[in-house]
Amino acid sequence: MNRMVTKRPEHETIYQRVRDMILFGEVVPGQPVTIHGLSDMVGTGITPVREAIRRLTAEGALTTLENRRIAVPEMTSDLLNQIALVRLTVEPELAKLATEHMKTSDLDALEAIDATLDEAIKAGDVRSYLEANYRFHFALYDMADAAILRRIAEGLWLRAGPSLRVVCGRFGTTSLTDQHRAATTALRRGDAAAVHQAIKEDIQQGIAFVRQTLDP
Structure with missing residues (x-):
């Protein structure tokens, strides 16, 4: 019997990629980045990156700055x-x-x-x-x-x-x-x-x- 292989949705793949960038220090705490800049780093379009940012902001891994920039919060x-x-x-x-x-x-x-x-x-x-x-x-x-x-x-x-x-x-x-x-x-x-x-x-x-x- 053939087993159906479920492909991970693109938005979930991009979320994991951005999450790993945060976890493993590719984005330095306090360093402002734009959605476009992050999209270029990940190598994908704006929409899945925006969704990843939304989720990661809700989880406290990112914070929103002025001028549509985001950053990893600095530790206090x-x-x-x-x-x-x-x-x-x-x-x-x-x-x-x-x-x-x-x-x-x-x-x-x-x-x-x-x-x-x-x-x-x-x-x-x-x-x-x-x-x-x-x-x-x-x-x-x-x-x-x-x-x-x-x-x-x-x-x-x-x-x-x-x-x-x-x-x-x-x-x-x-x-x-x-x-x-x-x-x-x-x-x-x-x-x-x-x-x-x-x-x-x-x-x-x-x-x-x-x-x-x-x-x-």
Whole structure:
């Protein structure tokens, strides 16, 4: 029997492309861009980009400026404190829940992503580092089977992700470390409490780096 393959609508593809540009630092926080400029960057027409901007603005990943310009919001200390509060509540819990559903093949995939991340750090490849870091966390969170918590986490990453690009620009990748190895080691033991702690410390470390980039 032939299976019908459903093609992703163009507007959804463009939304994902613009979203990734924000997540992985292709659009710098505070840098004004126009709809036409963003369309040129994505290589598509105005209409799907306008729809992507509408959705991303509603999600807090973009803000509207004067003269029909848009920008990724710049991080502030108050905003970072709010993001930290929710991330440190939601994401370690997702990691803990994931431990209950983890299969060996899932863990192997996580370790492969983490190896890619380590190579990106060594090579100073900021884009690959940011992408692998995101993939690791959300591959883990997907295993939690907790759709509401995952959606909250993804919204927070859209707001916080661009600031990690600023961190990499200021400090480079060689100063970056993570708690992913501690998390995967704990996952192999089935130690949910240790997984929870490793992800909590990983988030705290990232927040501390972002805080150093903020004006006093």
